[in-house]
Amino acid sequence: EVRLVQSRGGSVQAGGSLRLSCAASGERGGRYCMGWFRQLAGKEREGVAVIDDYGRTDYAEAVKDRFTISEPNAARTVYLQMDNLNPEDTAMYYCGASPRLYGFRCTRGFEVDVWGQGTQVTVSS
Numbered sequence: 001e002v003r004l005v006q007s008r009g010g011s012v013q014a015g016g017s018l019r020l021s022c023a024a025s026g027e028r029g030g031r032y033c034m035g036w037f038r039q040l041a042g043k044e045r046e047g048v049a050v051i052d053d054y055g056r057t058d059y060a061e062a063v064k065d066r067f068t069i070s071e072p073n074a075a076r077t078v079y080l081q082m083d084n085l086n087p088e089d090t091a092m093y094y095c096g097a098s099p100r101l102y103g104f105r106c107t108r109g110f111e112v113d114v115w116g117q118g119t120q121v122t123v124s125s
Contacts, residue, residue, distance in 0.1 A: 001027070002113070002114045003025045006023075006117055006118065007021040014086050015086075017082060021077055028076065033050055033097065033098050035047060035048070035097075037095075037112070047107070048067065048093070048108060085121075087125050090122050093121050096115050098110055
């Protein structure tokens with residue numbers, strides 16, 4: 001069983017940067033999707049970015065060119081580097097993971113089997 005542990009979030013001013021991490025323990029399998037979702041107050045959780053076992057990525061339009069998801073050396077820790085943050089990025093961020101079906105690519109809104117504990121990111125103007 002996979003367990004995901006997220007780093008703390010934080011508070012920054014608009015234009016600033018933060019990096020989130022999500023460490024996976026347990027049996028993840030050779031094919032997987034790992035990614036980040038966020039939930040704004042009063043809204044549904046939305047997919048932000050995903051990476052698969054081939055290192056392929058997918059991003060929401062709102063964060064393309066500002067956020068970068070990575071998993072250096074497939075080392076079971078996924079990072080979300082967030083640059084040029086704006087107040088609209090304020091949300092609770094969740095890490096999620098699922099097995100990837102053979103022949104399928106992960107997309108940012110993938111169906112998650114296991115969630116991290118969530119972490120708050122606040123961006124002030």
